[in-house]
Amino acid sequence: MTAYIRARHIGLDLPLYTQEQGGVRATAGLFLRAAFQPPRRILRTTLDDISFDIEEGDRVALIGRNGAGKSTLLKILVGAYPPTRGVLEVGGSRQALLNLSLGFNSEATLVENIILRGIAMGLKPAQAASIAGGVLEFAELEEKAGHRLRTLSSGQRIRLGFALATAMQNEILIMDEWLGAGDASFIKKAKERIRARVDNAKIIVLASHNASLLRNVCNRAMLLEGGRLVALGGVEEILATYQKSLRDGFAKPAA
Numbered sequence: 001m002t003a004y005i006r007a008r009h010i011g012l013d014l015p016l017y018t019q020e021q022g023g024v025r026a027t028a029g030l031f032l033r034a035a036f037q038p039p040r041r042i043l044r045t046t047l048d049d050i051s052f053d054i055e056e057g058d059r060v061a062l063i064g065r066n067g068a069g070k071s072t073l074l075k076i077l078v079g080a081y082p083p084t085r086g087v088l089e090v091g092g093s094r095q096a097l098l099n100l101s102l103g104f105n106s107e108a109t110l111v112e113n114i115i116l117r118g119i120a121m122g123l124k125p126a127q128a129a130s131i132a133g134g135v136l137e138f139a140e141l142e143e144k145a146g147h148r149l150r151t152l153s154s155g156q157r158i159r160l161g162f163a164l165a166t167a168m169q170n171e172i173l174i175m176d177e178w179l180g181a182g183d184a185s186f187i188k189k190a191k192e193r194i195r196a197r198v199d200n201a202k203i204i205v206l207a208s209h210n211a212s213l214l215r216n217v218c219n220r221a222m223l224l225e226g227g228r229l230v231a232l233g234g235v236e237e238i239l240a241t242y243q244k245s246l247r248d249g250f251a252k253p254a255a
C-alpha cells in the first residue's frame with residue numbers, strides 16, 4: 001500500500017480556561033473568587049486553514065517558533081485530536097514517538113501496560129502479548145515484568161515507552177525531537193533503533209528546533225507561524241525563510 005497524508009484546510013479549536021485576575025490588593029479574595037467564580041471556558045483557534053500533501057518518500061521537517069503549533073499538528077496527524085475543520089486523510093500504519101510515558105497505567109504491571117498500549121496501538125491482544133518479551137528485553141527491565149509501573153524510575157519509564165513505541169516498524173513515523181534518557185549504552189542502542197525505524201519508514205514527520213537534525217533526516221519542510229502554514233519547500237530554503245522571519249518578523253501565509 002502506498003503511504004500518504006493529505007490535509008485540506010484543517011483547523012483546530014481548543015478550549016482555554018481563564019480566571020479573572022485581581023490586583024495585588026485583591027489577593028485576599030483569591031480563595032473566594034476560586035470558589036464562586038469558576039474559570040471561563042473560551043475556544044481558541046490553535047491551527048487554522050492548513051493544507052498539504054505528503055507522499056511516500058517524504059521526510060518532512062516541521063519548523064516554527066515556540067507555540068507555533070508544531071506539536072498540536074503532530075497530535076492531529078497521529079489521530080490524537082480530530083480536526084475541528086477540514087479533512088485529513090492518512091494512508092498507511094502510523095506510529096507516534098511523542099510523549100513516551102503518556103498513557104501508561106501506574107497501577108498495572110509492566111506486562112499489562114505493554115499489552116494495553118499495544119492494543120491502543122492497533123495490535124490484537126495476542127500480538128500485543130507476543131511483543132512483551134522483546135520490549136522488556138530492549139528496555140532492560142525483564143526482572144521487573146510483574147512489578148507495578150509506579151515503582152519504576154522516570155528514566156526506566158521512558159525506556160519502556162521508547163522500547164514499546166519502536167517495537168514495530170510502521171509506514172508513517174511522527175516524532176518530535178527525541179531526547180535521550182538513560183545511561184550512555186541505552187542512548188546508543190536507542191539511537192541505532194531509531195535510525196533503523198527512520199530509514200525504513202515510508203513517511204517521516206519530524207518537529208524540531210535542531211537544524212542539523214532536520215538537515216540530516218528530512219528532505220522537505222513546512223514552516224508554521226501562529227497556527228498557520230506560512231511556507232513549504234526544501235529544508236534549506238525553509239530553514240533560511242525561518243531564520244529571516246526570526247530577524248524580520250512574521251512570514252506571510254502560504255498561498
Ligand SMILES: Nc1ncnc2c1ncn2[C@@H]1O[C@H](COP(=O)(O)OP(=O)(O)OP(=O)(O)O)[C@@H](O)[C@H]1O
Pocket residue numbers: 014015016046064065066067068069070071072073
Ligand atoms: N491542550 C491545549 N489546550 C489549549 N491550548 C493549547 C493546548 N496545547 C497547546 N496549546 C496552545 O497551542 C499553541 C501551540 O502549541 P504547540 O505545543 O503546538 O506549539 P509548538 O510549536 O509545538 O511549540 P514548542 O516549539 O514550544 O514545542 C500554544 O499557544 C499553546 O499554548
